[in-house]
Amino acid sequence: ESISSGDSTPEQAAASADGVSRRHFIAAAGAGAGAVALGAALRPAAAQAAEPAAPAAEAASGMGGVPGAPGPEVKTGDRLTSNQGVRISDDQNTLRAGTRGPSLLEDGLFREKMMHFDHERIPERVVHARGAGAHGSFRLHTSLAQFTRAKVLTDTGVTTPVFVRFSTVNGSRGSADTARDARGFATKFYTSEGVWDLVGNNIPVFFIQDAIKFPDLVHSFKPEPNVEIPQASTAHDTFYDFISLTPESAHMLMWTTSDRGIPRSYRMMEGFGIHTFRLVNSSGDSTFVKFHWKPRLSVRSLVWDEAQKLAGVDPDFHRRDLADAINAGAYPQWDLGVQLLAEKDTGKVGFDVLDATKLWPEETVPVQLVGTMTLNRNPQNYFTETEQVAFHTGHVVPGIDFSDDPLLQGRNFSYLDTQLNRFSGPNFSQLPINQPHSPVNNFQQDGFMRYANRPGRINYEPNSLPGGEAHESSAAQGGFVSYAEPVGGTKVRARSDTFSDHFSQATLFFQSMTEPEKQHIIQALQFELGKVTVKAVQQRMLGLLANIDTRLVTEVAGYLSLPVPSGSPNTAIGTSDALSQEKTAKPSARTRKVAVLVGDGVTAADVAAIGKALHAAGGAAVVVGPHVGPVTAQGGTVTATATYLTSKSVQFDAVFVPGGTAGLVSNGDAVHFVEEAFKHDKAVGAVGTGTAVLRAALGGAAAGAAGVVTGASASAVARDFVAAVAAHRHWSRSTGAISA
Ligand code: HDD
16 A cells, blocks of 8 residues: 555545545644634624524534444534533623523533633643644655665655654753753654654754663753752753762763753754664664654754743744744754674774764664655644654564664653553544554544544454454564574673763864864853852762863863863764764855845835845845834835834844934934844844944954944845855854854
């Protein structure tokens, strides 16, 4: 059975392929229905007179496509009804004894509505509670048939629908997007052979080696339990107490305190499956594999001051950015890469391939790109799709299998268990977002919220009576057959000695950074440990840093006014350019948002020219003015869509001040806008009398500084300004160092 290829939506594909129709849900989830009905209720009675056909006349043909499943299909019309389908005459007032009297227990409509509201919340995810999702598709261009029999990795003509959920790890569901944290990058592939979940992060290693430490790790970074402080931040005593006593976390700590911990956009992050998985081919041979997502827009980050301010100005910054890009048709894309390693070659990488705190340097094991994922559709309903999506590392398809990584083995238990808590039962796989797009057929039944059971009387296997067809499949018939890994050993609670070098790759990472990237890590650790109040914890952390890099520990210790402990970093490990986002990024102004600051008297031609140049480069200009709507402009019309009240520099990638705006020097918000964008090393452009605003903001600092573009008119500097935007940041301003 082939899955959706071409234009059909995942819903359509599901409805046709899996025998469990999703129309039922799509109708129920339609955002418009409630709004239309409410509008109807508020309309004057006369306007409501025209009656549509009675609901009963539209009796449905059975629940979904499940043969024999009882009950009518849910229909939505334009009439407000109760959950029992009874039309509601008044949704504005409870039933009461007289207009000023007490409410009546008899008011079933009120009780039903309140009961439902009171139960709207489901438990948020214990980690990764804050997230944003999108639909899309994955298209393979290079078959891995030599290594795997998974059709999603061998059928080059096929488009596989996907749903991706990005997330922070630490904060609760309402926390800010821009907290310093790892980001979740979880992909659900609805393949023709069942669901494959690649549940990864934007960082290729993890804090701990064994899943039994996960509850401790999470407790330590979450808000401290007595006062529930701080939200979505690791900068507190308990986290660093745990980390300082858990040296295996050193490598991931380098990543989270680097720029990777504060992405510019979900669209500008790498994704990693992290663990060593197996690919298994049709002869049953296994090859170790690591999965990578490489963003087409390069890896780009915020700066820390900006990230903190965004947490207040726009806590939805990443969620909004993803939805806006997709709405604008700028569909984010990632290439899927694999690192392949034969079992006999595992010695090459220098570390145990079962240790999730280690990566395979790309210089040693190259990443081969095999396909492309495009996210092109926003969810219609956050709860139905993004909140209810349920990932599980154990969801693999024939041809993809596990390694004995103890972190992965533990995850394979945890994800199913956590869904029982989130969904109050085992039937989450029947929710539309979680349904496979391939047929489902087994004898599981009942439980909370089960809506599709098998028809007939056969609910066991083996059986011989009619209606019980459900045959097992050999590997050749597409059955999942676990890799026949020889296993033996003494039952122990112990780690292999090959897991014990906790620092070499932390050193590799730090040494591979450019100067600005190194400075960002040092500053991040100064911030994080500067918030730690227990001296002994700070000292233990310095002991850990001393084994990573001598300059790093010296600068952090100096900041904390503590002695520099001695350590023995493995400097001989060298560098890996692939680890540096500055060394690997390609300049591009695509999807970049630039604020154009205007006031009365602005030169319309400058606004038009800079907008046009940015648009041609795939970026966008947003006109920020003293009020929304037309501003008085010289030589044309200029319309502001944002204002100094509603917009701050941190929401933009760059700022441009057109001519005719000398009056803005007395507008503190406009001046601060320029000053802050400059401080965050963003491109700053100013032309004509707009350069007065630049001088007011920066004094002499602007002259000749990297990424500052000035000239007589926008058309004269447009090319240079777009190039400055495409460079993302001009680090030499704040670090004194030239980036790679
Ligand atoms: Fe996990 C959620 C990624 C280790 C237990 N994890 C969760 C999500 C992502 C990851 C992206 C959110 C999925 C979504 O959007 O719904 N987790 C990782 C990575 C890990 C990792 C990359 C290390 C390589 N996780 C890990 C361990 C355990 C868990 C060791 C427990 C033994 N993770 C969970 C969980 C969550 C979860 C409790 C919370 C909500 C959920 O699963 O559905 O089961």
